[in-house]
Amino acid sequence: MSLSPDRLYDLLPAIYRARDEEEGFPLRDFLRVLAAQANVVEEDIERLYDNWFIETCDDWVVPYLADLLGYSPLPEAAILDGTEPALGRALSPRSDVAHTIDARRRKGTLSLLEDLSRDAARWPGRAVEFRTRLGCTQHLDHQHANRGATIDVRRPGPLQLLRFAHGAFDPWAHRVDVRRLGSRRRHGRFNIPDVGIFAFRLRTYPVTTTPAYCVEESGPQCYTFSVLGHDTLLFQLPVAEPSPTHIAHESNLPVPLRRYRFALRGDAADYSRVSPELYGDGKSVEVFAPDWPTKGQGMPVPIDALIAANLEDWKYQVPRNHVALDPHTGRLQFPANQRPKRGVWVSYQYGFAGDIGGGEYARPLVSLQGATVYVVHTATPLLPLADPLPENHFASIKDALTAWATAKAATPSAHALVIELAESGLYDGGLDIQLDAGEAIQIRAAERTRPVLRLLDVHASRPDALSVGGGAGSRFILDGLLVMGRGVEVHGPQDDDPNAAAGDLCELVIRHCTLVPGWSLHCDCDPKRPGEPSVTLDGTTASLRVENSILGPVSVVSPARRTEPVDISFCNSILDATGPARVALGAPDEAVAHASVAFRRCTVIGQVQVHALTLAEDSIFASTVRVLRRQVGCVRFCFVPSGSRTPQRFHCQPDLAAAAAEPAAKVATLLRVLPAFGSLRYGSPHYMRLMDACCQEIATGASDAASMGAWHDLFEPQRQSNLAARLGESVPAGTDAGIIFAS
Structure with missing residues (x-):
């Protein structure tokens, strides 16, 4: 609801408004304060009606409506204070609460288990009664022709189903397995009381x-x-x-x-x-x-x-x-x-696994205030370029930047530009962008698209990266792109540059982007240029902010005249140097990068060598971390390898596990408490996902008992616990129900 700030002032008689104008509008300013508070109260009253219904209520209301229905959430939900809405949605799923009464009416049915997997854990699932897959003699009066038979080695298609999706569609008969499906040690599967829900997490x-x-x-x-x-x-x-x-x-x-x-x-x-x-x-x-x-x-x-x-x-x-x-x-x-x-x-x-790195998924579009929007198209077989293009529509990013330079010359007050890439196509060419003081440029993908920016190797005498520079207070933003071929270079002003007095770029922001680690890939997903930086900060004081993105290494080259350390922050992202022995964040000409860095819910493959680490939480560092200034900052709920030099650590692994182990078992503990990834190569479906066999110290070692690393916000441990609790309430007595991860 949008209400005018002057709606109370407009109710006054015209004579009072005229006198108020003569006095410099003191009464109008006072009534604006009252109107702002009145708007807050009215909006809250309107929300009270919406909060009566599970479909429209606020997230904080869901546990209260669940309590009215007798829905039993996990114990962790009782201590939530509303500051972590994503965790609250995982512990008290709205759809599961909405379908509580329907689930009770259908209790004991096989199809209900699939609905519980979708509602309680947001995982599509397939429910299987394993007694129907047992090889047994059938009664002649009650034959089941669709039951499994012995394996036919001449049919490769059904044979493929044995390993496909962990046997969710296995058509063959099996012998009895007396181990319990819900065992904590070794899971059984094929027994009379066993009912499994195959959960598909990808x-x-x-x-x-x-x-x-x-x-x-x-x-x-x-x-x-x-x-x-x-x-x-x-x-x-x-x-x-x-x-x-x-x-x-x-x-x-x-x-x-x-x-x-x-x-x-x-x-x-x-x-x-x-x-x-x-x-x-x-x-x-x-x-x-x-x-x-x-x-x-x-x-x-x-x-x-x-x-x-x-x-x-x-x-x-x-x-x-x-x-x-x-x-x-x-x-x-x-x-x-x-x-x-x-x-x-x-x-x-x-x-x-999730919404990281850009793609045709819904993501919040952050626009620059008062920005001019240019739309760039690429030719596709279904949508050839129009001739001529509409106003403010262009055939390339370079054409849009050229038009922006002309528009700035004609309108000096223009200060912000948004270049929107309209299709999920390929956009070729190198870019050299120089921003004026106070200027902001955003290159973003249109909603539900995944444009690819390919930086070609054109010049033999110099690098062909996306080059960015700017004056004081300028910002450059990449949003929703996949960048391949080269990386991004941010150049600071040189001492002999006549424009050096104009200052330096203020900030580089990378949101929901993938800067391909290794620049390009071979057929087997191995990088073509392993270890090459995706972002280079060359003699600049510009800060770098990375959110929900996948990057290769970050290289920091300090300016000739040393200033304060560069601010760099990573959130919900993957920093991949394509190998644990390579440097993920460092300087090519110094022992450590002159940067002050923060990591929140990140996975880092490669060594981190920085001046200061202000904060690291819920993150995984697969290689050693070397921090020069240890008096500043904190590392909490992270995996940091032995031999790392960091600020004070709190509740980190493997330190915590080694301290609790017996002296004779410390070496074994250090070998056990290690992150185990499904794949270390970008391009794989299981890229940087923790394996199911990964130790619990890491799989549930974050500050909120979720997994450490970039996939923290999936809250898979909480989803699994929630689904297990719902299964126990919905299966018949004597049935052993369990969750089997099919992906």
Whole structure:
């Protein structure tokens, strides 16, 4: 609700307002104060009505409505004070409270367990009664033809389901396993009372109409779905279940696309066709090749021209007028004598743990106050550029910057510019941006897009990074982009620069971005330029703020005349030097970077060498940390390797575990309390996720009992505990229910 600050003043008779104007508006200023407080009271009264309903109430009201229904939250929810809304949503999920009465009516049904997984933990799930998978003799009067049979080694498709999604769709019969499903030591699975909920924690994210990457070293007919050139596992776009009582199938869950499911096989076919359930507009995969195989075709490539194949070695012989597609590696291969001349574009789904690093997910758009907005487009097969473009619309970022320079010359009061990249396409070229004093420029992705800024190696005599500089009070912001090819360099004023008196750039902000670690990737996700910095602060006093982003190393080059340390802060981010022996944050010409750094909920791969560490909390440092000034700052609830030099540490690992261990067991404890990641390579679905086998000191070692590191805000331990509590309330007596993580 937006109320005028002068609404009380406007109620006064005109004679009083005229006299007030003669006196310099003292009465108006007084009534504005009263109106501001009246607005607060009225807004609170309106919220009281909204707080009657679970769908519209504030987050702090949810536990109170839950108490009215007899909903029993976790004990941790009782001590929340409203300062951590994300944790509160994990401990008292709104949807779970809303469906409490419905869940009680359906207690004991199999479909309810899937709904509990979605409501209580926000994980899609598949419920399985393991007694139906036991190999046993059936009664002739009560036959179950859909029960599992012995393994048929001649059918590779069903065999693949044994390991796929940890057996959530396993079709085979098994022998009895007497271990309990909920055992704390070794979990059983196949027994009469066992009921399991397979939880799928990975999320699927779309990539819409983006260029495919031509792998020229393997052949001009070879392409990858990822514009970075690495192999990427394609995922299923989940289809909504038809009814509340429906048990989830493979098509209803965020799972990888298996080759044998992606293929549509027939007895009379001499090659594998693609399933129409997975390919096409609004489906999991779509390919565009303009004017292929003949002019006017290929928009999109028809499903009859696609072949599901194994392209791991690029040796598949593709028939003419066909395209081979491998969903397991995310590769495309055209006939060698029938290559696409106008490029290839793709739409697909990939898997990732959460909303970090940019993508086609909802993120808050932070706009500059009073900014001019320019929109930049890139040509795609579905949306060719208009001729001419509308006003304030441009074909490249350079054109937008040129127009902004002209606009500033005509309007000296212009001080803020937002360049919005409108499509999830590829934007080429290097940029050299120099900001005036007090100027702010933001380059951001449009809502629900993932634009890729590719910095090309054009100049042989100098670096081709995105170069940024500015005067006093200037700011530069990157928001929602994927930057590949090079990094970002911030240059400070040189002593011989005639504009040095104008000051230096004030701040560089990176939000929801990925500056690819190693600049580019090989097919196996190994970096092409390991250890190269993603951000270089060269002789500048500008501060660096990184939020919800993925970066390679940060390099700090101090100015010739030493000033106060540069302020650098990381929040909910990953700082990846592509190897624990490399330097993630340091200086190329000094022992430590002249910087004052703060880490909040971050994962750092590589050594940290800084002047001061003002704060580090809920973070994982995979390599040693070396801080010059130890009298300032605090490190709390972090993993810091032995041998690190830091400020005072509080409740950190492995210090805490080693102090509690017996002297003879200290070495074993130090070897046990280590972070275990699913993958250390960017491009993998499990990038920087802690493995399920990771020690509890790290998996639940944050200040709020969540996991340390960049994925702290997923609150997976709290979700798991909440789901386990709800399962115990909803299964029949004598049933052993448990959670099995399928991803």
